[in-house]
Amino acid sequence: MSILVVGSVAYDTVETPRERRERQLGGSASYFSLAAARFAPVRAVGVVGDDFRAGDLALLSSRGVDTAGIVRRDGPTFHWSGRYHEDLIERDTLATELGVFQDFAPELPAGWRETPYLFLANIHPALQADVLDRMVAPRLVVLDTMNLWIKTTRRELQEVLARVDVVLLNDGEARLLSGQRSLAAAAAAIKELGPGRVVIKKGEHGALLFGRDSLFSVPALLLPEVVDPTGAGDCFAGGFVGCLAAAGATRDDDDRVFRRAMLAGTAVASACPEAFSVDGVLALDAAEYERRLATLADMMTP
Amino acid sequence: MSILVVGSVAYDTVETPRERRERQLGGSASYFSLAAARFAPVRAVGVVGDDFRAGDLALLSSRGVDTAGIVRRDGPTFHWSGRYHEDLIERDTLATELGVFQDFAPELPAGWRETPYLFLANIHPALQADVLDRMVAPRLVVLDTMNLWIKTTRRELQEVLARVDVVLLNDGEARLLSGQRSLAAAAAAIKELGPGRVVIKKGEHGALLFGRDSLFSVPALLLPEVVDPTGAGDCFAGGFVGCLAAAGATRDDDDRVFRRAMLAGTAVASACPEAFSVDGVLALDAAEYERRLATLADMMTP
Numbered sequence: 001m002s003i004l005v006v007g008s009v010a011y012d013t014v015e016t017p018r019e020r021r022e023r024q025l026g027g028s029a030s031y032f033s034l035a036a037a038r039f040a041p042v043r044a045v046g047v048v049g050d051d052f053r054a055g056d057l058a059l060l061s062s063r064g065v066d067t068a069g070i071v072r073r074d075g076p077t078f079h080w081s082g083r084y085h086e087d088l089i090e091r092d093t094l095a096t097e098l099g100v101f102q103d104f105a106p107e108l109p110a111g112w113r114e115t116p117y118l119f120l121a122n123i124h125p126a127l128q129a130d131v132l133d134r135m136v137a138p139r140l141v142v143l144d145t146m147n148l149w150i151k152t153t154r155r156e157l158q159e160v161l162a163r164v165d166v167v168l169l170n171d172g173e174a175r176l177l178s179g180q181r182s183l184a185a186a187a188a189a190i191k192e193l194g195p196g197r198v199v200i201k202k203g204e205h206g207a208l209l210f211g212r213d214s215l216f217s218v219p220a221l222l223l224p225e226v227v228d229p230t231g232a233g234d235c236f237a238g239g240f241v242g243c244l245a246a247a248g249a250t251r252d253d254d255d256r257v258f259r260r261a262m263l264a265g266t267a268v269a270s271a272c273p274e275a276f277s278v279d280g281v282l283a284l285d286a287a288e289y290e291r292r293l294a295t296l297a298d299m300m301t302p
Numbered sequence: 303m304s305i306l307v308v309g310s311v312a313y314d315t316v317e318t319p320r321e322r323r324e325r326q327l328g329g330s331a332s333y334f335s336l337a338a339a340r341f342a343p344v345r346a347v348g349v350v351g352d353d354f355r356a357g358d359l360a361l362l363s364s365r366g367v368d369t370a371g372i373v374r375r376d377g378p379t380f381h382w383s384g385r386y387h388e389d390l391i392e393r394d395t396l397a398t399e400l401g402v403f404q405d406f407a408p409e410l411p412a413g414w415r416e417t418p419y420l421f422l423a424n425i426h427p428a429l430q431a432d433v434l435d436r437m438v439a440p441r442l443v444v445l446d447t448m449n450l451w452i453k454t455t456r457r458e459l460q461e462v463l464a465r466v467d468v469v470l471l472n473d474g475e476a477r478l479l480s481g482q483r484s485l486a487a488a489a490a491a492i493k494e495l496g497p498g499r500v501v502i503k504k505g506e507h508g509a510l511l512f513g514r515d516s517l518f519s520v521p522a523l524l525l526p527e528v529v530d531p532t533g534a535g536d537c538f539a540g541g542f543v544g545c546l547a548a549a550g551a552t553r554d555d556d557d558r559v560f561r562r563a564m565l566a567g568t569a570v571a572s573a574c575p576e577a578f579s580v581d582g583v584l585a586l587d588a589a590e591y592e593r594r595l596a597t598l599a600d601m602m603t604p
Contacts, residue, residue: 217521219519222484222510224487259604260604299518299519302565
C-alpha cells in the first residue's frame with residue numbers, strides 16, 4: 001500500500017573532517033522516500049526552487065517515488081550547510097537558507113488524500129497538522145520531529161502528537177519533550193500525549209520501540225567507516241514505515257509487525273552513512289539488504 | 303567451578319545530585335565478588351586497612367566469597383571519592399587516597415593457584431601479570447582495565463593482554479587502546495594484541511561481544527531510576543565470569559556460552575545502580591534475576 005510523505009526536499013552542503021560536498025540532494029522527504037520506496041510506492045509532498053536539478057527529480061521517480069506533490073516555485077531550494085566534528089556524530093549548522101521552503105504550503109494531488117500510510121517528516125507541526133487534516137482515514141500516521149519544534153512550537157506539536165499513531169525521536173529529543181531522564185519514563189510520558197507507540201533512535205547505539213504492550217531493542221549495525229551520517233534517521237523512518245506499509249499494518253496490530261519494521265529501518269539506515277547524500281541508500285541492493293537483516297538477527301540471538 | 307578475583311576493596315564516598323554517602327563498601331573486587339558469587343564460589347584477593355569494618359568482610363563471606371586472600375595492613379583502606387553530574391553518568395573524582403593499596407602485593411592462599419577461572423579486575427597491569435604468573439593452567443582468564451593504565455602503562459598492559467582470553471572495556475577505552483573510532487575496528491585491533499574475545503561495555507546502551515567468530519549485542523535493561531551507577535561495570539563482569547564458571551566454559555568453546563554470559567552480566571549489572579554501594583546487587587534475588595533475563599529476552603526477540 002502507498003505511503004504519503006510530507007517534508008523537506010533540500011540541497012545540503014556537508015563538510016566532514018575528510019571532505020566537503022556542495023549542494024547535494026538532501027532533505028527529510030528525499031531520504032525517507034528513497035528508503036521507503038524499496039518496500040512500497042511513495043508519494044512525496046514538498047517544494048523546490050527554480051535551481052532544483054531536473055536530474056534529482058528524475059532520480060526520485062526512477063526509484064518509485066511519485067513526485068507529483070513536489071511543486072516548483074521561483075526562488076532558491078532550501079539549503080542546509082553543516083560541518084561534522086571528528087567523531088562524525090556532533091555537528092554544527094553553518095547556514096539554514098529556507099528559500100522557497102519559507103512559504104511552503106503543502107499541496108496534495110487528486111486522489112492522494114486517501115493514501116493509507118502517512119509520514120509527517122520533521123517540519124513545522126502546523127504544516128504536519130495541515131496535511132493530516134486533509135487525509136481521509138489513514139490506516140497509520142507516523143510523525144518525526146526535532147528539538148527546534150519541541151522548544152519553539154510545543155503547543156502545536158502536542159496538538160498534532162495527539163492525533164498520530166507512532167512518533168519517532170532521538171533520545172535527546174525524547175528527554176526534552178518529556179522532561180524525563182529515564183527513557184522508559186520519557187516514552188511513557190510521550191504516550192500520554194497521544195501516540196500509541198514511541199520509537200527512540202540512538203544512532204550508533206540502535207533504537208528502542210516502546211510498543212503497545214512490549215519493549216523492543218534493536219542494535220545498530222557496526223560500520224567499518226562513517227562517511228556522512230546526514231539523513232540516517234530519515235532513512236530509518238523510511239525503512240520502518242515502508243515495511244509497515246508493505247505488510248498492510250494497522251495501529252490495531254500487535255507489536256510483532258512493528259518489531260519487524262524496526263529491523264527493516266535499521267538495515268536500511270545502516271547504508272546511509274556509508275556515502276554522501278542519498279548515495280548510500282541508493283547503493284543498498286536487495287541482496288545486501290537481506291545480508292544486513294541476517295547480520296542483525298545473528299547479533300540479537302542469545 | 304571457582305573464580306579467583308584480584309582487585310580493589312575500597313571505601314567510596316559518593317555524591318549524587320540527590321544524596322551523599324560516606325565510606326561505603328566499594329572497589330572492583332567487592333562488586334565483582336558479590337555479583338559472581340551468585341553463580342559460583344569466589345576467592346577474593348586484595349588488601350584492606352586497619353579501619354576496614356569487620357561487618358564488610360562478614361558480608362562478603364556470607365554471600366559465598368572466600369576472603370582468605372584479603373589481607374589487612376596497618377593504615378587506611380583505599381578511599382575513592384566522587385561526584386556524579388545530573389545525568390548520573392558523568393562524574394568527577396574528588397579524591398583518590400590509595401592508603402594500604404599503594405603497596406599492594408597480592409598474596410594467594412594455599413591451593414588458590416589452581417583456581418580454574420581468573421578475573422583480573424581493574425588494577426595496575428603489573429599486579430595483574432604478577433597474579434597471572436602464579437596461576438597453574440587456568441581454564442579462562444578475563445581482564446578489565448581503564449583509561450589510566452592505557453595512558454600510563456601501555457607496555458605493561460599490552461604484555462598482560464597478550465596472555466588473557468577475554469578483555470572487558472568500555473567504548474571510550476576501546477577507542478583509546480586501539481586508536482580506532484569504529485568499534486568493529488577497535489575490537490579487531492585489540493584481538494591482535496592477544497585476547498580471543500573482546501567485550502565492549504556501553505553503559506545504558508548495553509554491551510557488545512566480539513566473539514571468536516561472531517558478534518553479539520545485548521541491550522541494557524531500562525531502569526526507572528538510577529541512584530548510584532558506581533560498580534555496575536564490575537557487577538557486569540561478575541555476572542559474566544560467574545555464568546561462564548557455572549557452565550564450566552573454556553576458551554575453546556564456541557561463542558554461544560559467552561553470549562549467555564553477556565545476558566547474565568547485563569541482568570546482574572542492572573541491579574547495581576538501583577541503590578548505593580553493593581546494596582543493589584545484594585537485593586537482587588533469584589526470582590527477580592530470572593524476571594530480568596526474561597525481560598531481556600523479550601526485548602531482543604524480533
